[in-house]
């Protein structure tokens with residue numbers, strides 16, 4: 001396998017005392033795209049949140065490593081500084097902060113002007129983040145935001161949900177471009193993508209798929225074959 005970027009071992013995660021993830025093992029190598037499938041409520045978003053360090057998710061056992069370094073005890077901003085970026089399913093609006101302000105603060109104003117048109121966000125520089133954005137604009141902004149943040153590990157929570165068919169290809173192209181371009185430190189990027197519809201598989205090159213059921217990864221394999229099996233038989237045959 002390529003150099004390990006994300007290494008998760010024996011991970012248990014709880015929220016407000018309620019256990020959600022149990023004994024999750026996951027390894028993602030440099031340059032790899034992994035896709036995560038699973039029924040509603042199986043714990044997919046919880047896994048992404050635990051990697052990013054979002055409250056109220058608490059690691060009760062196991063470890064999360066980024067580039068070999070243990071990160072599960074670090075604050076969110078420390079994880080972001082080390083190169084983890086997340087495109088949220090339902091991000092908050094940030095009234096008072098424009099897209100331009102955000103880009104300048106990150107030292108990415110040049111990227112804003114170079115890349116925004118590719119996600120149909122060319123006129124958004126003066127808009128306040130997510131304020132009055134349509135559902136599809138919110139999702140495209142979340143993907144675009146990762147160009148500005150320049151992470152090494154990209155986490156996508158259903159990047160295609162709520163995006164019209166025409167723009168799904170733009171989202172897929174953007175993910176491919178991000179994956180092809182090393183970050184400013186010259187590191188290859190890696191990605192973990194939650195998808196329900198599987199549409200995104202038509203536009204990106206995914207290397208490995210995983211199925212999560214009841215907070216546990218029950219199967220891993222070739223992403224298209226896994227998705228076809230889910231479409232054909234549902235998740236029933238994949239119960240642990």
Ligand SMILES: Nc1ncnc2c1ncn2[C@@H]1O[C@H](COP(=O)(O)OP(=O)(O)OP(=O)(O)O)[C@@H](O)[C@H]1O
Pocket residue numbers: 015016018020038039040041042043044045046047056
């Ligand atoms: N903050 C929280 N407090 C209490 N329970 C939570 C919290 N966050 C998640 N859960 C519960 O944990 C379980 C897993 O939720 P999660 O959002 O991770 O699932 P998911 O696989 O991403 O679902 P979906 O496909 O519907 O988005 C669900 O039963 C959910 O209600």
